[in-house]
Amino acid sequence: MRLSTCRLGLLACVLFSLIACSPPAEEPASESAGAAEPEVVTWRFALEEIEGSVQDAYAQEFKRRIETQSDGSIQIEIYPYGSLGTSSQITEMLQSGALELAFASPGHLADAIPEVGVFTLHFVLSDEDAVNRQVLSDPDLHELLQTPYRNQDLHLLAVVQEGWMVWSGDRVLRSPADFEGFKIRTMTSPILVESYQAYGANPTPMPYSEVYSGLQLGQIDGQVNPIFAIEEMSFYEEQDFLTSGRHAQFVTTLAASRPWFDGLDEQTRGMVEEIRSEMVEWIDQEQQDFNARRLDTILDAGGTELVELTEAEREAFREASLGVREVYLEQSGDAGQDILDTLLSLVQEYEN
Numbered sequence: 001m002r003l004s005t006c007r008l009g010l011l012a013c014v015l016f017s018l019i020a021c022s023p024p025a026e027e028p029a030s031e032s033a034g035a036a037e038p039e040v041v042t043w044r045f046a047l048e049e050i051e052g053s054v055q056d057a058y059a060q061e062f063k064r065r066i067e068t069q070s071d072g073s074i075q076i077e078i079y080p081y082g083s084l085g086t087s088s089q090i091t092e093m094l095q096s097g098a099l100e101l102a103f104a105s106p107g108h109l110a111d112a113i114p115e116v117g118v119f120t121l122h123f124v125l126s127d128e129d130a131v132n133r134q135v136l137s138d139p140d141l142h143e144l145l146q147t148p149y150r151n152q153d154l155h156l157l158a159v160v161q162e163g164w165m166v167w168s169g170d171r172v173l174r175s176p177a178d179f180e181g182f183k184i185r186t187m188t189s190p191i192l193v194e195s196y197q198a199y200g201a202n203p204t205p206m207p208y209s210e211v212y213s214g215l216q217l218g219q220i221d222g223q224v225n226p227i228f229a230i231e232e233m234s235f236y237e238e239q240d241f242l243t244s245g246r247h248a249q250f251v252t253t254l255a256a257s258r259p260w261f262d263g264l265d266e267q268t269r270g271m272v273e274e275i276r277s278e279m280v281e282w283i284d285q286e287q288q289d290f291n292a293r294r295l296d297t298i299l300d301a302g303g304t305e306l307v308e309l310t311e312a313e314r315e316a317f318r319e320a321s322l323g324v325r326e327v328y329l330e331q332s333g334d335a336g337q338d339i340l341d342t343l344l345s346l347v348q349e350y351e352n
């Protein structure tokens with residue numbers, strides 16, 4: 001992601017406020033009456049979601065584990081969505097070292113790292129959450145992604161599924177024909193525009209923060225996100241139907257600033273790796289619980305109907321989606337081919 005002049009100005013303002021409001025990442029040890037106080041460092045962790053979200057649950061638990069395991073010598077400061085800027089701006093802050101940790105979702109990050117767009121393709125993952133959890137945390141897949149992350153001054157720590165993507169709209173979307181002329185908001189990566197053009201829709205990329213007003217003002221007819229997000233961002237209040245085709249998981253990645261991560265001592269890096277690995281099953285259970293509870297909230301409110309597609313209906317979408325894999329490969333080259341092949345074979349391997 002290149003820093004444009006206008007973004008640079010915004011980044012400078014946010015950097016200034018981060019520096020002004022937060023303790024520095026490394027605070028010098030203070031000395032009192034001869035006894036040196038233990039050194040305390042602060043890591044800044046930004047979310048692309050608001051408080052009470054799946055990413056927030058992850059960050060709170062990560063914070064708890066890191067602070068406990070470091071005996072309080074590391075403190076984590078969490079910045080929920082809305083406090084720093086859009087997903088792309090948060091990624092730029094991570095690249096510039098203004099943040100130590102952040103979530104960076106492929107639906108936005110593929111602008112900068114086309115290879116990670118693999119997670120935005122439809123019908124590439126398994127229908128089973130447990131299989132996807134294993135696939136997404138597989139070391140071979142992480143290794144292939146690590147090079148493009150590090151080339152962008154990021155370090156990949158975790159790939160996390162947050163729930164099945166569900167289409168919300170003013171109509172039921174049972175077949176690609178129902179998408180004809182449907183103005184659907186997508187995340188900002190161009191590959192998502194291709195995905196919905198393949199269904200005949202009229203995709204409109206925009207930041208997360210603009211979706212609710214876009215629905216209210218009729219700029220868009222619908223959007224796509226996991227259930228927990230559709231509830232917490234109140235999108236369902238503006239929508240009559242939810243259509244679940246289980247076409248994709250919402251996948252996010254936890255990334256660190258590369259220079260910062262490389263500068264950690266070996267023991268601290270090991271602690272981070274261990275905690276993120278121990279949290280794989282924990283966060284997967286959480287996201288399933290979040291999505292189940294939030295679906296109840298939406299349905300209890302009345303006014304929004306959930307439609308689940310049959311296998312035959314899903315198949316029509318699957319067929320229509322296949323050509324987009326070529327677009328992904330054009331954007332990501334040989335590295336993308338390797339990543340896609342590995343992903344598909346891991347799904348097969350863990351399903352059997």
Ligand code: 6CS
Nearest residue numbers: 048049087105187208229
């Ligand atoms: O739709 C989006 O832009 C956002 N959706 C979720 C569930 N998390 C973050 C992302 O930016």
